[in-house]
Amino acid sequence: MPQASLLAIGNELLNGAIRDANLFTLSQRLTQMGFSVEYALMTRDLPEKIGLALRFLLDHKPDVLLCSGGLGPTEDDLTLAALAQALHLPLVVSEAAAALVEAHYSRLLAQHYLAHPGPEFARRKMSTLPEGAIPLPNPVGTAPGVKLCYAGTHIYVLPGVPAELQAIFEASIVPELLTLFPPAAWVERALLVHCNDEAEAAVPLREVAHRHPGVYLKSLAKPFPSAGVEGLRVIAAAQAPTTAEAEAAVTTALTDLQHTLEATGLRVTW
Amino acid sequence: MPQASLLAIGNELLNGAIRDANLFTLSQRLTQMGFSVEYALMTRDLPEKIGLALRFLLDHKPDVLLCSGGLGPTEDDLTLAALAQALHLPLVVSEAAAALVEAHYSRLLAQHYLAHPGPEFARRKMSTLPEGAIPLPNPVGTAPGVKLCYAGTHIYVLPGVPAELQAIFEASIVPELLTLFPPAAWVERALLVHCNDEAEAAVPLREVAHRHPGVYLKSLAKPFPSAGVEGLRVIAAAQAPTTAEAEAAVTTALTDLQHTLEATGLRVTW
Known part of the structure; x- marks a missing residue:
């Protein structure tokens, strides 16, 4: 790159x-x-x-x-x-x-x-x-x-x-x-984890990040207390030669993240 | 400082x-x-x-x-x-x-x-x-x-x-x-030079800046053509031990700038 x-x-x-x-x-x-x-x-x-x-x-x-x-x-x-x-x-x-x-x-x-x-x-x-x-x-x-x-x-x-x-x-x-320089596509998506503490999502996030090294995963902590903020936003982004490939990488990683978080009892919405 | x-x-x-x-x-x-x-x-x-x-x-x-x-x-x-x-x-x-x-x-x-x-x-x-x-x-x-x-x-x-x-x-x-660190006051003011070319104000601005070395003077160029943008904004700012002193320095420099620009035929408004 x-x-x-x-x-x-x-x-x-x-x-x-x-x-x-x-x-x-x-x-x-x-x-x-x-x-x-x-x-x-x-x-x-x-x-x-x-x-x-x-x-x-x-x-x-x-x-x-x-x-x-x-x-x-x-x-x-x-x-x-x-x-x-x-x-x-x-x-x-x-x-x-x-x-x-x-x-x-x-x-x-x-x-x-x-x-x-x-x-x-x-x-x-x-x-x-x-x-x-x-x-x-x-x-x-x-x-x-x-x-x-x-x-x-x-x-x-x-x-x-x-x-x-x-x-x-x-x-x-x-x-x-x-x-x-060969052009590349960049795709970014976010999902919402329904929890109030970034630390609760840290271990699943690390596991999923290790399984998808080509995808950038980042949780954005929120200040507490924040009226109207429902949870923790997690960004996933990837670069690839085509938009379709970048989208596939991001979607696969976020789906994995969703299942991994749900397995720990956390609710996730896209 | x-x-x-x-x-x-x-x-x-x-x-x-x-x-x-x-x-x-x-x-x-x-x-x-x-x-x-x-x-x-x-x-x-x-x-x-x-x-x-x-x-x-x-x-x-x-x-x-x-x-x-x-x-x-x-x-x-x-x-x-x-x-x-x-x-x-x-x-x-x-x-x-x-x-x-x-x-x-x-x-x-x-x-x-x-x-x-x-x-x-x-x-x-x-x-x-x-x-x-x-x-x-x-x-x-x-x-x-x-x-x-x-x-x-x-x-x-x-x-x-x-x-x-x-x-x-x-x-x-x-x-x-x-x-x-000893606290200081910071005062910033702007004036508008009614011209379309930053270069027209460059010489007066330089002269005035040299006469007021403690005041930060900066003209902000504007893109052309810009509908609704009337002229060139010039910022003046100064730090001083008190707000009154910083204000006095800024006002003195901007007044000098106004007179210097007006002497070249440019119109100025605060």
Whole structure:
């Protein structure tokens, strides 16, 4: 199973101003595509911290590293400078990136959405990439995404604005990942165990998990007392080449879990 | 400013099953208390991954490290074993933790909420802590929180269930942090710049940020085209010993920003 790691950059994610949404979106989409997401890290807009975070994630040699945030024209948009430094690459103006930025501004001017084509320093900043990087068109914003291969890791850098991140991810990254890594299906189901104590289900859950090593089984404990919460939710999920195979694996494991729990006197509903 | 880092543990956070809420809650609360949160990391339920994540975060010597998840009775609850291994500490049964677990079950039995006092292996697991660790009472669940000092870092381990995490954090950790670190106030305000391009505001924003180094200023770019979005939101935030001082710093910086932006022809509303 190919491995992915994620990095979200921005003080606003760590000072309570904004609740990050990108790590969850990317985790979910990558899982659906057959990846195992190993780490998701948030760090501040400081080149040294970004560099240490990148080194930590790259040291584990993920197949894919997706970074979000810090691509814009403002002074705290430092992601590409930190990436270049971490990889010992110079920053250079990319003709391809400059063309994307110019085309974006031309479109907005033609639509009378903007009166000016953006200050020169801003256009230059958003066109300056680590050497060898390839810009990815941004359908809903100015700063292009960035793609770079390093020591076997496919690195993608995306803007932090969720709509921009998702647009670039779906348009440019998903098609590429589907050709690079064999796609897989991901199926998830839950059942409800009618008990108030996660510990009561622990032994049956362990037995069933050992009988179905390809299925991810997880009980989600609930706080006590919780009005309206009827029991313990158990998630089962599996990745397989096809949806039918993943569904069969999940259903077989949950049926086994149901019988095993019922044999201990616990009631189960799907 | 004291520094904090956060670690959330659980496959379900990285496979799209659950969107983590704890990192955001803790970031916000710690910021309000005067901490700078440096890193927030999510990792899977694998002892090796948890260990590498702990080492990365501890290597930067935060004043406080808060971990969530993996304290329960099930087989994938591995946080304390991984912590003990990372710190080269043996795991030992804590009399104090055992007393908390027993008291919890006695209360639930007396209330007829449970019929059994939990399996022995589960009670034992939740009472087994790294040597020297202190259990923290869990007002709304079974597994106690855990506190441990290591090389100058105050480590706190909390259950992943948000209600349990928050209850232990507010009851046991907040009062302790307020005595260990001087409390500070955190004030955040936003204004709206009536322009469609973040780049237009970049130079004034940089000038103002340089004039107010104690105030965090951040423009949040918006996707284009965005119906109903009127302009660019700029956040200003500051920490200070008192709320009045933090408010004064934020207001002074935003007033300066307003005048500076208006001098370039941009309209601003608060």
